[in-house]
Amino acid sequence: KQEVTQIPAALSVPEGENLVLNCSFTDSAIYNLQWFRQDPGKGLTSLLLIQSSQREQTSGRLNASLDKSSGRSTLYIAASQPGDSATYLCAVRGGSARQLTFGSGTQLTVLP
Amino acid sequence: DAGVIQSPRHEVTEMGQEVTLRCKPISGHDYLFWYRQTMMRGLELLIYFNNNVPIDDSGMPEDRFSAKMPNASFSTLKIQPSEPRDSAVYFCASSFGRSEQAFFGQGTRLTVV
Numbered sequence: 001k002q003e004v005t006q007i008p009a010a011l012s013v014p015e016g017e018n019l020v021l022n023c024s025f026t027d028s029a030i031y032n033l034q035w036f037r038q039d040p041g042k043g044l045t046s047l048l049l050i051q052s053s054q055r056e057q058t059s060g061r062l063n064a065s066l067d068k069s070s071g072r073s074t075l076y077i078a079a080s081q082p083g084d085s086a087t088y089l090c091a092v093r094g095g096s097a098r099q100l101t102f103g104s105g106t107q108l109t110v111l112p
Numbered sequence: 113d114a115g116v117i118q119s120p121r122h123e124v125t126e127m128g129q130e131v132t133l134r135c136k137p138i139s140g141h142d143y144l145f146w147y148r149q150t151m152m153r154g155l156e157l158l159i160y161f162n163n164n165v166p167i168d169d170s171g172m173p174e175d176r177f178s179a180k181m182p183n184a185s186f187s188t189l190k191i192q193p194s195e196p197r198d199s200a201v202y203f204c205a206s207s208f209g210r211s212e213q214a215f216f217g218q219g220t221r222l223t224v225v
Binding site: 042100 | 212216
């Protein structure tokens with residue numbers, strides 16, 4: 001059974017810092033990995049999708065990498081802003097199961 | 113496209129009552145997922161459909177929960193009878209194929225008192 005772990009559970013940084021969020025998964029036979037953002041009381045917004053054949057994806061200040069063989073992904077946020085404050089969720093899809101399996105998330109606070 | 117649409121956004125009901133949550137996936141998507149989110153357990157898959165057929169319902173907590181997808185544009189999740197421990201946010205998501213990104217609805221916040 002696929003298990004997804006996110007470290008750290010919470011992170012607080014001053015505005016302008018670059019930061020890295022970590023995600024690890026136990027079954028490397030995945031189709032893809034997706035990073036989401038969730039604001040309090042809101043739904044999930046997809047940030048980046050990395051296919052199993054890809055090593056990284058970039059969108060604006062966000063860069064996600066994937067090392068399938070080691071079961072790891074990182075989300076790099078450059079020049080963080082208070083508006084980046086949210087919970088970031090990592091989810092993997094694939095193997096014998098075609099659903100998304102989620103980590104427990106990293107709660108990010110960017111201080112002005 | 114308006115995205116995945118869920119209704120109602122909020123539902124407060126008394127223990128023992130029947131609750132029906134609704135979802136309209138993005139047009140053309142062939143996968144539909146129902147998730148439940150709680151503080152204690154995070155996001156858990158309840159059931160998912162492929163081409164309107166239930167594929168994996170192993171996450172459905174018990175017989176009180178049932179889900180249907182009568183056509184490609186509509187799905188329901190029903191809880192009968194509801195219990196306070198069912199209180200959570202229920203999300204519906206859809207995707208096209210198994211390799212494309214999944215899109216989530218805004219969720220239904222269910223409170224059972």
